[in-house]
Amino acid sequence: MSTLDATLCTTLRLPATIGEMTQAWHAFEQFASRHLRRQGLTPAQFAVLSALAAVTALSCKTLSEQTGITKGSLTGIVDRLEQNGLAQRVVSREDRRSHLVNLTDEGRATFERVAEKHFAHLQQAFEGVDREELTDIEAGFRRFRQLINHASR
Amino acid sequence: MSTLDATLCTTLRLPATIGEMTQAWHAFEQFASRHLRRQGLTPAQFAVLSALAAVTALSCKTLSEQTGITKGSLTGIVDRLEQNGLAQRVVSREDRRSHLVNLTDEGRATFERVAEKHFAHLQQAFEGVDREELTDIEAGFRRFRQLINHASR
DNA sequence: TATTGTTATACTCTATAACTATA
DNA sequence: TATAGTTATAGAGTATAACAATA
Incomplete structure (x- = not known):
């Protein structure tokens, strides 16, 4: 399921950041939760x-x-x-x-x-990826969260 | 709710990327979905x-x-x-x-x-943010999604 | 009086599988 | 036989409010 999908972003010309975030989350959510359910949780x-x-x-x-x-x-x-x-x-x-x-x-x-x-x-997805690259991606998520949290107040 | 929360990442020493992703998503999800529900959808x-x-x-x-x-x-x-x-x-x-x-x-x-x-x-959160910075963040999200999608096959 | 947790209500969403109608 | 959509089931989530026990 999606709060906002790619279509929305296209329709409304929302910041592409939101579209990318949403799609990244969906990909991860499917990848992670299907595996968990197969383990019985x-x-x-x-x-x-x-x-x-x-x-x-x-x-x-x-x-x-x-x-x-x-x-x-x-x-x-x-x-x-x-x-x-x-x-x-x-x-x-x-x-x-x-x-x-x-x-x-x-x-x-x-x-x-x-x-x-x-x-x-989960580790499978990150095998062989440059550590520095992961650090950059992390920083992006952190910054995104800060922006949202700031606007939430 | 969370598929994986910060605690999990600490416990398992999962890539910090996943913890940041999860927290960023939760922040956004709350910010977006509460507003929508208030509009009746x-x-x-x-x-x-x-x-x-x-x-x-x-x-x-x-x-x-x-x-x-x-x-x-x-x-x-x-x-x-x-x-x-x-x-x-x-x-x-x-x-x-x-x-x-x-x-x-x-x-x-x-x-x-x-x-x-x-x-x-939603725009509130991104007002005044450097366009170039957003582009970088987007690229990181896109890369994350590609990594997950690649591992999903 | 305020807080912790449970209970209750009502709705919504998810995943999955079985089913109906049509192709 | 395969596909489109519905139905059914079980679990989970939301918001909200009322409530008991305790602080």
Whole structure:
């Protein structure tokens, strides 16, 4: 799906930057999410597992902030991870309003297995590319984000 | 939501390019889609209207290819556009399997009204930016897409 | 009173596969 | 047999609001 596709940019003579960004994202999104789904995880589930893999546990609030998933959606996603035995909720001792989510052993193992394959899959695209060139591309994405963030205020 | 968020890239030491890409997209997606929804259109609906605005009519197949929306999803989206009086389906004379979708007068007027505002909204982000800098950023995005597309085969 | 998270509502979109009609 | 589009299903996302428990 697209927020803005190439047609739009042509029609409206929008900055070509937006068209290129959109197309780049679509290409990546397809490349990444199809692979993930074949491993049995949705992109959202993988994003949550990724955030949890780096730490012991996270509150739903933090998880929501880090993944960009709204708290309402997060409830359902964590529900399904729990149902599948990959994550669990524990009420925080410090603040008993807060529910800490952490990975089960199975969740951690699943993440590591999937992530390794996924990493290799993504790496394919960048093999043999000049490091300096990647740095330039990164800088472009960073600058684009800054422009958008600045306009968002 | 994110397919891959910054946390993942840190965890896996994925090419930083992907992390920057993801964050840039999220920033843009929020900036663009919130504005669209406030105008009463979903991003998918706007994408379809955009594709149709440039031409007389498109078959569902072509529409699907141009927007990147799968044909299954497209059925529902066109249904809702029809319900809202923005688009209509006509069975093709040449190939009666094919349904041509076109904008109603109201659909065209709605698109033009929304698109103009949306264009202005997006333009805000790029005002005063050096044209040459934008060209460089675009080239980077294009290169990124080529790398992904090449790996997709 | 403010915040955390859940629940509920209603709609939209995605992917996928099975199906119908037509070619 | 292949293609165009629809239908069905399950999962996920949005926005919003109301709510309980806790701070």
